[in-house]
Amino acid sequence: MASFDVVAEAGEARRGQLQINDRTLETPHLFPVINFYGGGNEGALFGGGVHRTIKEFLAHDNEVTGGEDYSDLFNGVMTSISSLADYGIREKKLEWYLDNEIREWDCFSDYDGMIFADSGGYKILKQGGLEGEDFEKDIDQDKALDIQLDLGPDIVVNLDHPIHPDDEFEERIEKMEQTAANAARFAERRDEVNGACYLTVHGYYEAMLERSFDLIEDELAEPIPEAFDGIALGSLVPRKDNVEVLVEAVSDCKREMQQRGYDDLPLHVLGISGNAMPLLVAVGADTFDSASYLHQAINGKYCVNLFETVPIDEANFDDCECRICNDDFHRARMRNEMDDLYQKDILGSVAAHNLAVQQRELRKFRQLIAEADKERVAEYLEEAVKDQKGFRKFAYQLINERINPYFEETDTTYA
Ligand SMILES: [Zn+2]
Helix, strand or coil, X not given: CEEEEEEEXXXXXXXXXXXXXXXXXXXXXXXXXXXXXXXXXXXXXXCCCHHHHHHHHHCCCHHHHCCCCCHHHHCEEEEEHHHHHCCCCCHHHHHHHHHCCHHHCHHHCCCCCEEEEECCHHHHHHHCXXXXXXXXXXXXXXXXXXXXXXXCXXXXXXXXXXXXXXXXXXXXXXXXXXXXXXXXXXXXXXHHCCCXXXXXXXXXXXXXXXXXXXXXXXXXXXXXXXXXXXEEEECCHHXXXXXXXXXXXXXXXXXXXXXXXXXXXXEEECCCCHHHHHHHHHCCCCEEEECHHHHHHHCCEEECCCCCEXXXXXXXXXXXXXXXXXXHHXXXXXXXXXXXXXXXXXXXXXXXXXXXHHHHHHHHHHHHHHCCCHHHHHHHHHHXXXXXXXXXXXXXXXXXXXXXXXXXXXXXXXC
């Protein structure tokens, strides 16, 4: 049903193929976050402003794509059960949404990528459940999985209790215990899942991750690789701007997985993308998910590369190789030069470009890893961070110590 094959390695970075039923995904891969439900009806692709425009890209609406096929941007997407209630819907509507799986709706029937249905642990924990206009539902592990399965997903993950940097030690342990208990209940129901089951683990450094894995192993009736098809590392979103913490967390998680004999499982990093992505790939992360392409666009920001954004009216489309920027239709949209444009039309094209930039970087990196040449991987990373002050020193250190130990370029001039 689900398999993961590593096809090439360069240092700790790896290129793989994730196969779930008849769908295959090349890794490393970024799952863009999609809100399939924006409070509207099927004819309006369930609405949702810029979210709707993104769904129109995904569903090949020619009026929005200009007739081009952009489905390669959406080979695998992430959606969360918490997004069902993002638009303050009524309970009747929620039930109507859940009556059909995503691909059973005519508007999404052509979509052939993978759907990763997140349990929405972070948001659900914060709100205490799923909250609409006329309902409040407590969500536990069973209810979360019921809703995930209603979406018709390829990948599901247990309901987790993310830890926060400010949590006291006892609080972290309590959350890890709850996540472990959920993982055990989730594993009991794995026969109901026609796809891959991912296990969430939490921690910023080795001792915490060790505890997280220990607690889960104690709760489970069978070894982790028999119950789960992948590992999802969570709780990193509050630390997303500290690349050092992120690299340490991913790298320590990999080490734990190796020591316990499950490094054959794919490692997903929840909620992270952008500038940290190449370094996390370098220490062994396989997949990511992120809504940053959308949030940047909603804030009027156009990505120049993984590190920099500029306000959309300062963007130079000639400098971008992506198909959106090379298409006069989208250029006119992004410059607001067409009649009757809504904000969502302008920002939708910007979001698609932002996503294309992130996907392009990962594609480049995938190709380099396939050559299994550590030196070229190191060069790629060096080039990627060369203009990034504050990031550079750490990145070079990582390259020297972990990726290509004989790489001699680094000296004090980088500091
Ligand atoms: Zn572009």
